[in-house]
Amino acid sequence: MDDPFRMDLEADPPFERLGGAPEDSGQLRSAFGCFPTGVVAVSAMSEGNPICMVASSFVGVSISPPLVAFCVQWESQTWARLKDLPRLGISVLGAEHDQSVRRLASRAEDKFHELGLCVREEGSVFVDGATAWLDCSTQDVMPAGDHGIVLLRIHELTLRPEAEPLVFHGSAFRQLGVSTPDQSASPPQP
């Protein structure tokens, strides 16, 4: 039987060494773009106006206690305003947001143009048409290179799991296609 381990010294295309040079960033962005993700809007009221940023780095972290996280660029002007607010609204964006997501991620004055919003008493803001709304507070922010890892505690949520999600892959927004035959697959329970 053939040796199952390939010991080739060259991959095709070949491996590239990352030495921290600025020119590595394009390759890294492309590498991160190989990983399809969802997209969330992180929104809250600030000085009487709704503000938001978009994050594809969102991830569920813990069931008990209920925690989620996303990574934020230290340079983000929006995060500078969001970070001290008592509540942040996480809207998991749906397929119907494909035309509005870039505007939500921009620095436009009217980011929420023609989008319906739900504003809660403690200041969290939610975008209509999302597949989930998570009402959160910031529990911790951990430094991680040029980003921070923001750990959020979920206090309340409401779900619309039947809504089609928005998928971000290779710098483009997509919708889910064909399901795999085993549609009941779920993560193992402890």
Ligand SMILES: Cc1cc2nc3c(=O)[nH]c(=O)nc-3n(C[C@H](O)[C@H](O)[C@H](O)COP(=O)(O)O)c2cc1C
């Ligand atoms: C699809 C998409 C995903 C993004 N994901 C992140 C992210 O995970 N973390 C982040 O800090 N910014 C992310 N951004 C950028 C911010 O949403 C937003 O563009 C930026 O915060 C705007 O700049 P400002 O905060 O300085 O105003 C993403 C933008 C897009 C379009």
